[in-house]
Amino acid sequence: MLDEIMKKSKPKNIENAIKKLSEKLGNKKISIKPADLFSYSHDYWLITFHWLLQGKVPAFPDVVVWPESREDVVEIVKIAHEEGVPVYPYGGGSGVLGGAIPEYGGIVVDVKRMRSVQVHEEDLVVEAETGINGHYLEEYLNKRGYTLGQIPQSLYPSTLGGWIATKAIGQFSTKYGGIEDMLLGIEAVIPPGKIVELKPHPRTATGPDLRKLFVGSEGIFGIITKAWLKIWPYPEERFLMSFASETLEDALDSVRRILRRGAKPAVVRIYDKIETKRHFYKFDEMYGKVGTVIIVEGDPKIARTEKEIVEEEFKGKPMGEEPVKHWLETRFIVKEVSEFAPLGVVIDTIEVAVNWSNAAKLYYNVVNAMKSVKGVLFASAHASHFYPQGVCFYFTFAGLPPKNVSATEFYNQVWDKAMKATLESGGTISHHHGIGRHRAKWLAEELDGAYELLKKIKHVIDEKNIINPGNMGV
Amino acid sequence: MPGKWDWLKDEIGFSNLLTGGKMLLKVISGKLSVDDLTKCALCPNMCRHTCPVSIVDGRETTSPAGKARVAFMIREGRLELNLENLEPLYMCLSCNICTLYCPFEFSVADLTRPINEEAVKKGVVFEEFKKVFENLENYGDVYGAKSEEENGKGKVLYIRGCTIRNELPELSEKALSLLKKLGFEVFTINETCCGIPAYNLGNVELFKKLADENAKKINQSKAELVITSCPSCAYAYRVLYPKYGVKLKPKVVHITEILGDRLKGLKAEGEVTYHNPCKLALGLDQKELLKDILNKIEGLTVKEPRKEFFCCGYGGSAISRLNPELAEEIAQERRKQLKDGADKVITACPSCKLALNSDELEVLDIVEFAHQLLGE
Numbered sequence: 138m139l140d141e142i143m144k145k146s147k148p149k150n151i152e153n154a155i156k157k158l159s160e161k162l163g164n165k166k167i168s169i170k171p172a173d174l175f176s177y178s179h180d181y182w183l184i185t186f187h188w189l190l191q192g193k194v195p196a197f198p199d200v201v202v203w204p205e206s207r208e209d210v211v212e213i214v215k216i217a218h219e220e221g222v223p224v225y226p227y228g229g230g231s232g233v234l235g236g237a238i239p240e241y242g243g244i245v246v247d248v249k250r251m252r253s254v255q256v257h258e259e260d261l262v263v264e265a266e267t268g269i270n271g272h273y274l275e276e277y278l279n280k281r282g283y284t285l286g287q288i289p290q291s292l293y294p295s296t297l298g299g300w301i302a303t304k305a306i307g308q309f310s311t312k313y314g315g316i317e318d319m320l321l322g323i324e325a326v327i328p329p330g331k332i333v334e335l336k337p338h339p340r341t342a343t344g345p346d347l348r349k350l351f352v353g354s355e356g357i358f359g360i361i362t363k364a365w366l367k368i369w370p371y372p373e374e375r376f377l378m379s380f381a382s383e384t385l386e387d388a389l390d391s392v393r394r395i396l397r398r399g400a401k402p403a404v405v406r407i408y409d410k411i412e413t414k415r416h417f418y419k420f421d422e423m424y425g426k427v428g429t430v431i432i433v434e435g436d437p438k439i440a441r442t443e444k445e446i447v448e449e450e451f452k453g454k455p456m457g458e459e460p461v462k463h464w465l466e467t468r469f470i471v472k473e474v475s476e477f478a479p480l481g482v483v484i485d486t487i488e489v490a491v492n493w494s495n496a497a498k499l500y501y502n503v504v505n506a507m508k509s510v511k512g513v514l515f516a517s518a519h520a521s522h523f524y525p526q527g528v529c530f531y532f533t534f535a536g537l538p539p540k541n542v543s544a545t546e547f548y549n550q551v552w553d554k555a556m557k558a559t560l561e562s563g564g565t566i567s568h569h570h571g572i573g574r575h576r577a578k579w580l581a582e583e584l585d586g587a588y589e590l591l592k593k594i595k596h597v598i599d600e601k602n603i604i605n606p607g608n609m610g611v
Numbered sequence: 612m613p614g615k616w617d618w619l620k621d622e623i624g625f626s627n628l629l630t631g632g633k634m635l636l637k638v639i640s641g642k643l644s645v646d647d648l649t650k651c652a653l654c655p656n657m658c659r660h661t662c663p664v665s666i667v668d669g670r671e672t673t674s675p676a677g678k679a680r681v682a683f684m685i686r687e688g689r690l691e692l693n694l695e696n697l698e699p700l701y702m703c704l705s706c707n708i709c710t711l712y713c714p715f716e717f718s719v720a721d722l723t724r725p726i727n728e729e730a731v732k733k734g735v736v737f738e739e740f741k742k743v744f745e746n747l748e749n750y751g752d753v754y755g756a757k758s759e760e761e762n763g764k765g766k767v768l769y770i771r772g773c774t775i776r777n778e779l780p781e782l783s784e785k786a787l788s789l790l791k792k793l794g795f796e797v798f799t800i801n802e803t804c805c806g807i808p809a810y811n812l813g814n815v816e817l818f819k820k821l822a823d824e825n826a827k828k829i830n831q832s833k834a835e836l837v838i839t840s841c842p843s844c845a846y847a848y849r850v851l852y853p854k855y856g857v858k859l860k861p862k863v864v865h866i867t868e869i870l871g872d873r874l875k876g877l878k879a880e881g882e883v884t885y886h887n888p889c890k891l892a893l894g895l896d897q898k899e900l901l902k903d904i905l906n907k908i909e910g911l912t913v914k915e916p917r918k919e920f921f922c923c924g925y926g927g928s929a930i931s932r933l934n935p936e937l938a939e940e941i942a943q944e945r946r947k948q949l950k951d952g953a954d955k956v957i958t959a960c961p962s963c964k965l966a967l968n969s970d971e972l973e974v975l976d977i978v979e980f981a982h983q984l985l986g987e
Contacts (some may be wrong), residue, residue, distance in 0.1 A: 138691045172681050172696045176671040180656045189680070190649075192689045203669055230671055231655045249669030272660035280917045280951055293712065294656035294674075424613050471657050472714040475650035480634060480643065505626035514635065517623035537634075545947060 204344030228299030234573025286313025303355030327359035337365035382453030385601030577610030727813030763798030768834035772841030840888035884952025888960035
C-alpha cells in the first residue's frame, strides 16, 4: 500500500542472503517485518517527507539487520559480498540528502546496538562504537569532566558513525574543529568482510592518511564500527557575547580579523537581517540589524584573552549575554517541517563554504538565485562555521510550488539555482551535510577530474559495488 | 517588541499573498494547523536521546518519531492494523521523558495511544495482554491475586498498589510504620488495581471500570487523604481519573510528597544517588522532589546520576510483557548510569526498586531509607 519512488531494482539473491543472515546472526537480529522495512525506507531528506505524506516512500530495503559486534558486521558484509546483495549502513537517519536510502533494495545495517564507550583520561581519548547516540556520548564525557566539542544540531538523534560518515561538524567548531579534526583512529569493515583497524596515535606518518578515507565516505567504502576521538577537559570558563552590526560585511570582516589574530571562539554565528529578525525578535535593538552570537570558552586565562580580542575587533554594538542565552536555549528546536510541510510548504537548508574573498558575493548570489524561483517565499542565511580562510553559509528557503509544479520539481529548481550560484561564486557545494543521493550530480561538477578518482577508489575497495550503491553517484 | 512572525510577514510580499502566502498567514495566526501525530511523524527524532527504548533497542521503528510514523501510516490505512505493526507502538515505557525535549511538548505515548485503543476495540490484542485483562477483570489485581482483606475506616487511607501487595509486602509494613512515626493514623482497604495497566495497554473500557470501582471504594471509606507508595497509582488517581470524569473525594499524595521537610535534620553517612520514578517526577511534575528530600539529610552526599530521567525499563506495562529481554536491557543501562553517581540508589517506586536492585547496586525505596533513618 506504500508506493516506492526511487527503487531501481531488487537484488537477485536476496532470499539466499536473508537465509544466511538468519543462520549466522539468528532471527532476533534481523527483520523483514513491514513496519521495520518502512522505517528504513528513508532518512531525513526533507523532500521525501512530502512523499511520505502521500503514502509514498523512497525505497524499501528487503531486510534490516542490527549487529551487536564488529564480528556480526563482518558476517553481514561477507554474506552481502558472496550474494552480491547491497548493504546500506544506517545510524540516526538524520542525514538530509538521502545518503541512507536503499534504492537498490538489499540489507540495511543499523549499528545503533553497538554503543559501548570508554575514556582514556591520561591520553585525552574516547573510544566508542559507532552506533552510540551523539548526546549520550557527550553526556557520558561531561559526567567525567570532558567534552568532545562536537555539538551538531542533530546531536540528539544522530550517531558517532553518522558523524564520521557524513563529515559532520558541530556548533562549537571554531574552537574544537569538525569530526575530521577529532578522529584519531578508526575501525571499519570493508568488502569482502575484512576488518580495517587504524589505531589512535597523536600523529602518524605512515603513508597516506587512510583514516580520512572513511571521513565523509557516506557508507560507500564500508561500515565504520568503532572510532577513537580527541577529547578536551570540560571548559572552566565561558563568555557569552553578542553584537548588532549594520551590515553583513561588517560582521563577516570582524570575525575574519578575530581569527587572523589566532583567537578561537568556540561558537560564532552571524545571522543576516531576515534571520536576525526571525531568531532574535525579542531583542528590539537587534531587529533590522545583522546579529552575531559568540561563545568563548576553555581555560580561564586563554578564554579571557580571546574575549578581549573579540571585543577589540568586532564592528557592531555589543548586545550582551541575553541573545546568546536565547540561542543556547533554542538551538535544538526543529519544528518547521512538522508545522509547514503537511500544508504543502517546501522547506530546506543548504550549507556551503567559501573563502573570505568571495564570502559576501556568494551570500548575495545564492539568496538572489533562490528567490528568483517562482513560489519562493523567502531565502535567508546565517554564517555558522568559521576558519581563518573563510566561512560556511547556511541558507534556508521556503516556498509554495506554483500551480502545475510538483513539490519535488519546485524543490529541485531551487536547489539547482543555489548550487549553480555557489559554484559560480567560487564556493564548495557542501560544508557539512555531505552529498547523499541528492547532491550527486553537482559533486561530479565540483570534483571534475577527481570524481573519476573517487569512482576508481570505490571500485578497488568494493569491486561488486554492494556498499551503499548509488550514493554520491559512484 | 516585534512579534514572532513579523519577519515572515515582511518577507511575504503582496504578490506572494495572492499565491499562497495567505495560507501561511493563517498558519502563523493559529487559524490553520497540522495534527499532532503528523507533526511528530515529520520530526527528525529530536527526543531520541531521552527515550530509553530508543537508546537501548536501537531500532528506528521503536524510536519516538519512528513510532509516530508507523502510527501515522496505520491511521492513514497504509499499514495494516495487525499485531506485527502494533508491536513497535507498544515498545513504549510511557515515561514521557520525550515531552521534556519536544518543541510541541508531545508525549509519544499519548499520540500513539488512539491506535492501540482502536486495536483493543477491534480485538487485535496480544496474548500477553489478554492475561492481564483477565486478572484485572476477575480479581481487580494485575497479578491475579485474590484478596479477602477487610475494608478499614479512618481519615488517612494508605494504598499499596498491586506491586507492593504482591512483590514487596515488607515495603507496605515499613510504610505503615513510617507513617505512624510521622503522626499519621492510617487504615487500609481491600484494594482494586488503579487501572493503569489497562490504560497503558489500550483497554480504556476496562480502565474506566476499574477507576469507577476505585472511586466508589475510596469515596465510601470517608478518607480525607489518600497516601500511596506507588507513583503509578498516584498518577492514575490525580491525573488520569479527572481526565475520564472519575471523581475522588479525598486529596491524593504520593508518600514522597508528604515527606517534604520531615526528614530534614536527620543524619546519615556515605554517598547515594537517586532514581526518579517517571510517574512521580514527570507524571506528577515533581522533578526535584526526591533529590531535595535527600539533600536535606545531614551528612549524606547526594550524587547526581548520569541521566536525571531514564525509565527503569518496567514502565508502561507493555515492554516487560512483550519483550522482557528489552526491559532487562534497559534496566541494565540504567544501572550503569546510576553507578556513575553512586553504588547506593534511593528511589520512590516499587517497580523501579524491583527493576534496578542487583548485586552491583543497592536500591532502596525512600520509605525504607526513611524508616532506617528514623530507627527501625
